[in-house]
Amino acid sequence: MATTWKxxxxxxxxxxxxxxxxxxxxxxxxxxxxQQALGMxxxxxxxxxxxILRQVEFIGREYGGVAGFPSAxxxxxxxxxxxxxxxxxxxxxxxxxxxxLSEVPSRNTIEILYGxxxxxxxxxxxxxxxxxxxxxxxxxxxxxxxxxxVDKFFVLTDLNSVDKYLKFLNRFREFALSHQGWLPELRQVxxxxxWCDNKLWDKMCYxxxx
Numbered sequence: 001m002a003t004t005w006k007x008x009x010x011x012x013x014x015x016x017x018x019x020x021x022x023x024x025x026x027x028x029x030x031x032x033x034x035q036q037a038l039g040m041x042x043x044x045x046x047x048x049x050x051x052i053l054r055q056v057e058f059i060g061r062e063y064g065g066v067a068g069f070p071s072a073x074x075x076x077x078x079x080x081x082x083x084x085x086x087x088x089x090x091x092x093x094x095x096x097x098x099x100x101l102s103e104v105p106s107r108n109t110i111e112i113l114y115g116x117x118x119x120x121x122x123x124x125x126x127x128x129x130x131x132x133x134x135x136x137x138x139x140x141x142x143x144x145x146x147x148x149x150v151d152k153f154f155v156l157t158d159l160n161s162v163d164k165y166l167k168f169l170n171r172f173r174e175f176a177l178s179h180q181g182w183l184p185e186l187r188q189v190x191x192x193x194x195w196c197d198n199k200l201w202d203k204m205c206y207x208x209x210x
Contacts, residue, residue: 003208005154005175010182014189016207017200021193023210025064030206031193037063038195041137045083045091052087053080056134065130067147072127075119079127082116090116094135097142100198101176104169105142110162113143126160136198144172144198149209176201 003012023030037058046052057076059065066072083090093112097105117131128146135143144150146168151157154171158164176197186200194200 002152004152005171008153008204008208010185012208013182013186013204016204016210017186017189019207019210020203021190023207026062030203033063034193034195034199037137045087045094045138049080049084052084053077055137056080056083056130059134059137060130063133064147065127065133067129069122069124072121072124072130075121075127078119079116079130086112091138094138094143097139099141100144100169100173101141104166104173107162107166110165114162114165128160128165132165140196140198144169145202147206150202150205153205153208172201 001007020030025033028036040055040058046055053076056079057073060073060076061070089112093109097109113135114126114128114131117127117134118125119127129148132143132146136145146165150168154168154175156164156168156171158167183197183200186204187194190200190203194203
């Protein structure tokens with residue numbers, strides 16, 4: 001039976017984080033890929049259309065944003081263009097959001113951030129994994145990553161949408177608040193690699209699927 005947010009134990013969580021840190025994605029160790037992603041966003045949202053495109057492409061291709069749809073990388077230019085056209089509003093929406101433990105971002109915030117990632121291709125329209133990974137690196141404390149392993153952990157079966165991401169945020173926040181006591185041991189197992197606790201929980205979800 002799958003481990004969920006209602007059944008996980010501290011030992012499960014610790015083992016999962018270790019599995020994540022020992023694992024690889026493509027040719028890179030997961031922590032090394034994480035460092036590349038952090039470097040890509042070291043100066044925040046790209047200041048030019050070209051820089052935003054490189055960020056969107058990196059998250060889509062190298063960081064698994066397009067998941068099982070590799071051909072979707074062709075949407076990167078259109079996504080980046082939409083973000084750049086409204087760069088000021090997009091940046092404000094991302095950076096003004098408070099840490100998830102303080103409050104869940106507003107629907108309007110998610111709608112602004114999600115907009116560029118709604119593109120029809122291969123019968124799919126909402127590129128939620130790609131989007132949430134992108135938003136995470138703009139404001140890691142406000143936007144946890146959502147993907148298929150996270151959905152499995154939080155028992156989310158809804159179709160991708162703004163509503164689904166908001167539902168995930170509420171469950172994530174409830175779980176994170178109720179498991180603060182685990183963090184000292186989880187951080188110790190992680191060895192300080194995670195840049196925030198939201199990423200620590202993401203490592204846990206990912207490792208549970210290994």
